[in-house]
Amino acid sequence: MASEMSVALSNLHRLLQQLAEAEAALADGPRAVALAEKQVAQAEQAIEEQKQTIKANRKAADDLNLKLKTKEAELAKVTGQLNSASSNKEYDIFKGQIETAKKDRGEIEETALGAMEEIDAAQAKLKQLEIELQVRKKTAQTAKADFEASKPEVDAQVGLVQSQIAAAEKVIPGEGKAAWDRLRKAHGASALAVMEDGFCEACSTKVTNQDMVRLRMSDFMGCRGCGRILYFTE
Numbered sequence: 001m002a003s004e005m006s007v008a009l010s011n012l013h014r015l016l017q018q019l020a021e022a023e024a025a026l027a028d029g030p031r032a033v034a035l036a037e038k039q040v041a042q043a044e045q046a047i048e049e050q051k052q053t054i055k056a057n058r059k060a061a062d063d064l065n066l067k068l069k070t071k072e073a074e075l076a077k078v079t080g081q082l083n084s085a086s087s088n089k090e091y092d093i094f095k096g097q098i099e100t101a102k103k104d105r106g107e108i109e110e111t112a113l114g115a116m117e118e119i120d121a122a123q124a125k126l127k128q129l130e131i132e133l134q135v136r137k138k139t140a141q142t143a144k145a146d147f148e149a150s151k152p153e154v155d156a157q158v159g160l161v162q163s164q165i166a167a168a169e170k171v172i173p174g175e176g177k178a179a180w181d182r183l184r185k186a187h188g189a190s191a192l193a194v195m196e197d198g199f200c201e202a203c204s205t206k207v208t209n210q211d212m213v214r215l216r217m218s219d220f221m222g223c224r225g226c227g228r229i230l231y232f233t234e
């Protein structure tokens with residue numbers, strides 16, 4: 001049979017565990033919201049960067065188009081010169097220039113086509129990023145709403161458990177109170193440890209026969225290994 005002290009400490013241990021769980025839930029909510037908001041900001045950043053990429057791609061395509069026009073004008077000019085060539089030698093020179101210009105034009109056209117394709121791909125990616133942003137915004141809103149909806153209940157739970165703990169702590173004898181407060185501050189719910197099969201559950205130190213007797217006599221005492229307050233349940 002558990003002693004009166006042990007029953008009371010077992011109850012106190014359970015309450016401290018409940019408090020730790022409620023406090024963890026209160027901390028988890030804002031953490032989840034902050035994480036979701038960070039992901040929204042990252043998605044917005046990615047969109048901004050993608051827009052810059054598209055802008056740069058457009059500029060490159062514009063430059064290529066200008067280059068193409070210049071090349072066309074050059075080609076038209078040399079073609080005109082070809083028609084008014086005054087000798088076979090001159091004719092051959094112009095003919096060679098036309099061939100080179102045509103080859104250049106072909107290369108520019110190909111590069112320009114590639115640039116247009118890049119713009120298309122970049123725009124498709126932008127659309128994808130915008131969808132992702134909407135999903136992330138929704139996740140952030142849900143995380144926030146969930147936390148706000150559950151907070152009053154968890155706050156009330158914390159308040160209730162705290163008052164139950166205050167009542168349960170009355171079992172602690174006056175001379176042990178200061179040590180208990182330090183232990184609780186340092187270890188929270190694990191300031192208490194149950195004795196199982198003669199060992200401290202927290203640090204596995206064997207409880208001496210002498211201590212076993214003291215426990216059964218309802219002594220308020222710590223484990224010799226880890227200092228946690230011991231109790232037993234059977």
Ligand SMILES: [Zn+2]
Nearest residue numbers: 200203223226
């Ligand atoms: Zn221990």
